[in-house]
Every structure is written in C-alpha cells, then in structure tokens.
Amino acid sequence: MEITKVTLKDFRNITNIDINLGSGINIFYGSNAQGKTNFLESLYICSTGRSHRTKYDRELIRFGEKEAHIRIYVKKANLSDRIDTHIKLNEKKGIAVNGIPIKKSRELFGTLYTVIFSPEDLQLIKNAPSERRKFMDIQLAQINPIYCNALSQYYRILKQRNNLLKNIQKNRKLKETLFVWDSQLVKYGIKIIEERQRFIKKISEISGLRHEFITDNKEKLSVSYKPDVSVNDFKEKLQNSIERDIISGTTNCGPHRDDINFIVDGNDVKIYGSQGQQRTASLSAKLAQIDIIESETNQKPVLLLDDVLSELDEKRQHCLMECISNIQTIITCTGIEDTVKKYSGNAKIFRVENGNIISES
Numbered sequence: 001m002e003i004t005k006v007t008l009k010d011f012r013n014i015t016n017i018d019i020n021l022g023s024g025i026n027i028f029y030g031s032n033a034q035g036k037t038n039f040l041e042s043l044y045i046c047s048t049g050r051s052h053r054t055k056y057d058r059e060l061i062r063f064g065e066k067e068a069h070i071r072i073y074v075k076k077a078n079l080s081d082r083i084d085t086h087i088k089l090n091e092k093k094g095i096a097v098n099g100i101p102i103k104k105s106r107e108l109f110g111t112l113y114t115v116i117f118s119p120e121d122l123q124l125i126k127n128a129p130s131e132r133r134k135f136m137d138i139q140l141a142q143i144n145p146i147y148c149n150a151l152s153q154y155y156r157i158l159k160q161r162n163n164l165l166k167n168i169q170k171n172r173k174l175k176e177t178l179f180v181w182d183s184q185l186v187k188y189g190i191k192i193i194e195e196r197q198r199f200i201k202k203i204s205e206i207s208g209l210r211h212e213f214i215t216d217n218k219e220k221l222s223v224s225y226k227p228d229v230s231v232n233d234f235k236e237k238l239q240n241s242i243e244r245d246i247i248s249g250t251t252n253c254g255p256h257r258d259d260i261n262f263i264v265d266g267n268d269v270k271i272y273g274s275q276g277q278q279r280t281a282s283l284s285a286k287l288a289q290i291d292i293i294e295s296e297t298n299q300k301p302v303l304l305l306d307d308v309l310s311e312l313d314e315k316r317q318h319c320l321m322e323c324i325s326n327i328q329t330i331i332t333c334t335g336i337e338d339t340v341k342k343y344s345g346n347a348k349i350f351r352v353e354n355g356n357i358i359s360e361s
C-alpha cells in the first residue's frame with residue numbers, strides 16, 4: 001500500500017501543507033526543529049489512531065489554534081481510501097475512513113499499515129522491558145484485532161484491580177470482590193501470552209535471517225519470549241500473590257511484566273553483546289516487522305524512517321536500503337547522505353523549513 005496525498009492544517013508547527021508522495025522513496029530533509037518528525041507523526045496517527053510521541057492529543061494542535069486536521073489518501077491495488085483525522089482542543093479526536101466516522105481506533109485495521117523506525121528503536125535491547133513490550137504490542141495490535149482488544153481489556157482490568165487492592169488495604173472486606181477481576185484478568189492475559197508467543201516465534205525466524213545478511217553470516221540471532229507467567233500457571237500465580245499484591249497495592253504477576261531476550265551466538269546480547277551487536281540485533285528485529293506485516297496481511301506496509309540512517313554505519317545503511325527497495329518509504333534526515341543519494345534515483349525530495357514542506361522534485 002502507499003500514501004498518495006497528505007494535507008495538514010495546524011498540525012504541530014505545520015500551518016498548511018498539501019503534498020503528493022511518490023510510490024518509492026520520499027526524502028524529507030531540513031535542519032533540526034523544522035517539522036520533519038511532526039510530518040511523520042501525522043502519518044502514524046492515521047495508521048494507528050494515536051501518536052508515537054505523546055498520549056495528549058492537545059499537543060498536536062498548533063500553538064494558539066483550537067483544531068488540527070490531517071487528511072491522507074492511501075492506495076492499495078485499485079482502491080483508494082481517505083483517512084481524515086480531526087483533533088480538537090477539549091474533545092476526543094475524530095477519525096473517519098472515506099467519510100464514515102470510526103468509534104474505536106481498532107476499526108482502522110487494514111486501512112494503513114506502517115512501520116515506524118526512530119533512533120530510539122536501535123536501543124530496543126538496552127532499554128527497559130517496557131520498551132520491548134511496546135515493540136510487541138504496537139506491531140501485534142496493528143495486525144491482530146483480537147490481540148488489540150485483549151490488550152486494552154487487560155490493561156483496563158489491571159487498573160481497576162490495582163485500585164481495588166489499594167482499597168482493600170483500608171477495608172479488608174473488599175477482598176471478597178477481587179475474584180471478579182481476577183478471572184477477567186486471567187482470561188485476557190492468556191490471550192495476550194498466546195499471541196505474543198506466536199509473534200516472537202516469527203520475529204525470531206525472520207530477524208535471524210536478516211541478522212545473517214547484515215553480519216555476512218558471522219552471527220546467529222534468535223529471539224525468545226520470556227513470559228512472566230505461563231498460560232497454565234497464570235491463575236495459580238495470581239492467587240498465590242494476592243497477599244503480596246494487597247501489601248504493595250499493585251499486581252505483581254502477569255503479562256504486563258513480560259520481556260523478550262535476544263540471543264546472539266548463544267549469549268544474551270543485552271548482557272554480553274557489544275553496543276554494535278545490540279544495535280544490529282535491534283535493526284534485524286525492526287526489519288522483521290516489515291516482513292511480518294506483509295506475510296500476515298498480504299499488504300506491504302509504509303515505512304517511516306525518522307532520522308535513522310545517520311545512526312547506522314555504511315554497511316548497515318546499505319542493508320537497510322536494500323530491504324526497503326520495494327516498499328514506499330518516507331525518510332527524514334538533516335542532510336541527504338551519500339547512501340540515500342545512491343539509492344534514491346527515483347526518490348521524491350522535499351525540503352522542510354519552519355513548518356513548510358517544499359517539493360524539490
């Protein structure tokens with residue numbers, strides 16, 4: 001699939017733009033703080049219903065304005081969809097597909113698949129476990145409506161259970177009502193564990209191949225899922241930790257404590273890997289996301305590369321550019337690097353300056 005046209009009004013520092021994108025590589029270059037990431041963010045919002053940078057929609061509206069608008073057209077085969085996002089200062093944002101408003105962001109499924117890649121993603125292995133859960137969740141939620149639903153229900157129930165635990169500290173009698181939340185938590189938790197298991201198995205296979213390619217067959221990468229509890233013992237472990245949970249006022253076990261391990265040549269790369277090995281393994285895992293979307297949905301995602309090329313050495317830049325040769329890619333950079341020039345024969349080039357986007361093609 002590809003994004004053909006983008007119109008923004010009062011989105012972050014962008015007052016008004018209306019541009020047509022090319023079906024291959026699109027390069028947005030400009031100095032710092034001009035609006036490059038803002039532009040990518042607007043596309044990501046149309047894909048997932050939320051920003052990758054903030055959970056506060058009001059931040060997306062240009063300072064001093066009351067509303068922001070994003071309109072994009074997405075082409076797949078012979079069909080074209082229009083996605084309109086209307087962000088308001090004091091109301092929930094509205095999203096419509098072909099003029100029909102959607103109620104939940106999961107109704108956006110299948111309209112636009114994206115993979116976003118920022119320099120922080122290269123820290124995936126070094127970062128806290130929450131980042132690795134995010135890596136699973138963002139991807140799975142985009143391609144799997146059952147997962148998306150289970151995840152939002154799970155976190156809703158978890159929040160309510162944690163509130164109840166704090167209230168039990170003051171009133172022990174409330175403990176009798178805990179089982180209502182626990183059975184729901186286990187039900188949705190098991191679904192999450194099952195889907196994550198399946199997903200990580202695939203990521204491991206595909207990122208292993210990518211990693212071999214990037215390292216010239218010198219390293220073997222595998223990815224393993226480290227669930228905090230298993231499908232079989234979640235219920236029991238939750239039961240056993242009730243007293244501890246009441247004392248701490250929080251739920252101490254469940255998939256909200258899951259993690260993933262990256263193993264290079266038999267060793268945990270988070271513990272034993274060099275910085276370069278950690279970054280390469282992160283890159284391999286990120287690239288695997290593109291293949292997974294393609295194999296699960298039969299659609300090529302749009303790749304959003306936010307200033308990531310300058311973070312990679314020449315060899316890895318080449319690998320990345322090879323991998324994306326047949327999908328629409330939107331690249332932001334401060335200067336047009338040599339690698340980009342080499343691969344961007346047919347690229348469309350845009351200059352980003354103080355919230356304006358000027359086509360140079």
Ligand SMILES: Nc1ncnc2c1ncn2[C@@H]1O[C@H](COP(=O)(O)OP(=O)(O)OP(=O)(O)O)[C@@H](O)[C@H]1O
Nearest residue numbers: 012013032033034035036037038059060061062063
């Ligand atoms: N709601 C808003 N209204 C107006 N300006 C905003 C708003 N939110 C952010 N900005 C401004 O947008 C500017 C550009 O941000 P952006 O993150 O897109 O920069 P960038 O071009 O990606 O820069 P860099 O190369 O440093 O990553 C920043 O100066 C920021 O202050």
Ligand SMILES: [Mg+2]
Nearest residue numbers: 036037038307
């Ligand atoms: Mg930026």
